[in-house]
Amino acid sequence: MNTIVIIFLAVIGAGILLGVLRMLIGPTSSDRAVAVDTITTTVVALLVLLGFIFQRYVYLDVSLVYSVLSFVGLVALARFLERGI
Amino acid sequence: MSIHGAIITGIGIMFLFLGNLGILRLPDVYNRVQAGTKCTTLGAFLTIIGVGIMQPGWFWKTLIIAVFILVTNPISSHAIARASLKAKVSLCDRSVVDKTEEFERYREKV
Amino acid sequence: MIFVVSFLVIMMLTAAIAASIFKDLMNAVIASCLVSLIASILFYLLQAPDVAMAEAAIGAALATAIFVIAIRRTKRYEE
Numbered sequence: 197m198n199t200i201v202i203i204f205l206a207v208i209g210a211g212i213l214l215g216v217l218r219m220l221i222g223p224t225s226s227d228r229a230v231a232v233d234t235i236t237t238t239v240v241a242l243l244v245l246l247g248f249i250f251q252r253y254v255y256l257d258v259s260l261v262y263s264v265l266s267f268v269g270l271v272a273l274a275r276f277l278e279r280g281i
Numbered sequence: 282m283s284i285h286g287a288i289i290t291g292i293g294i295m296f297l298f299l300g301n302l303g304i305l306r307l308p309d310v311y312n313r314v315q316a317g318t319k320c321t322t323l324g325a326f327l328t329i330i331g332v333g334i335m336q337p338g339w340f341w342k343t344l345i346i347a348v349f350i351l352v353t354n355p356i357s358s359h360a361i362a363r364a365s366l367k368a369k370v371s372l373c374d375r376s377v378v379d380k381t382e383e384f385e386r387y388r389e390k391v
Numbered sequence: 392m393i394f395v396v397s398f399l400v401i402m403m404l405t406a407a408i409a410a411s412i413f414k415d416l417m418n419a420v421i422a423s424c425l426v427s428l429i430a431s432i433l434f435y436l437l438q439a440p441d442v443a444m445a446e447a448a449i450g451a452a453l454a455t456a457i458f459v460i461a462i463r464r465t466k467r468y469e470e
Contacts, residue, residue, distance in 0.1 A: 211301035226365035234317040265452035278364035
């Protein structure tokens with residue numbers, strides 16, 4: 197059980213590293229916004245998995261609040277990218 | 282019961298990694314939006330449901346989080362793709378067809 | 392545990408330095424959103440879920456929305 201959990205965390209960490217690289221080298225602002233959107237969804241799954249590892253039921257609230265509020269921030273960002281340059 | 286949850290969580294994590302690899306490797310904004318939203322929505326859904334199967338007392342709360350991700354993630358990705366189309370971000374040079382101008386003329390005529 | 396925390400801290404420092412050297416202020420706002428996201432994971436790993444929830448609420452939604460409104464009222468590119 198312990199080895200499987202370590203493999204899961206390593207694969208998710210490699211995925212977040214690839215997303216951060218795209219956020220650093222992306223040519224336009226839309227590339228960076230897409231990269232942050234993908235990293236946010238990955239991090240919500242990571243928070244649920246860490247709550248299972250720590251065996252705390254209360255920790256699931258953090259991922260619920262995060263998935264609600266990042267949606268609001270990304271929609272505000274998209275509205276700005278649509279209107280003005 | 283625990284081994285089924287571990288298998289489902291492993292499949293979901295593989296999809297999460299493939300979504301982030303597509304973000305890095307694909308050549309264009311619109312291709313990146315497609316890879317990011319599809320792979321990541323399925324991966325997060327399978328991962329969270331797998332945790333709920335591994336720990337049976339947590340199932341309903343994880344189901345609420347998974348359904349919320351399944352609703353909100355395509356909406357934000359569609360907003361970003363529409364914004365980049367309005368801001369005239371160009372396609373990559375290997376693209377075959379682009380029918381947005383034709384669609385705009387059709388919508389003005391009708 | 393120490394490897395996980397050091398990995399996250401290196402990514403957070405990279406995003407913070409990138410936020411300070413971007414000339415387009417929109418890219419700086421996106422990078423600071425990423426900094427807040429990784430800080431939330433660090434608070435979560437240090438067994439403080441209430442602080443992580445406050446960081447997620449302030450950093451992800453409110454700071455990004457207020458910065459976007461401020462950039463819309465002023466100008467976008469830094470000289």
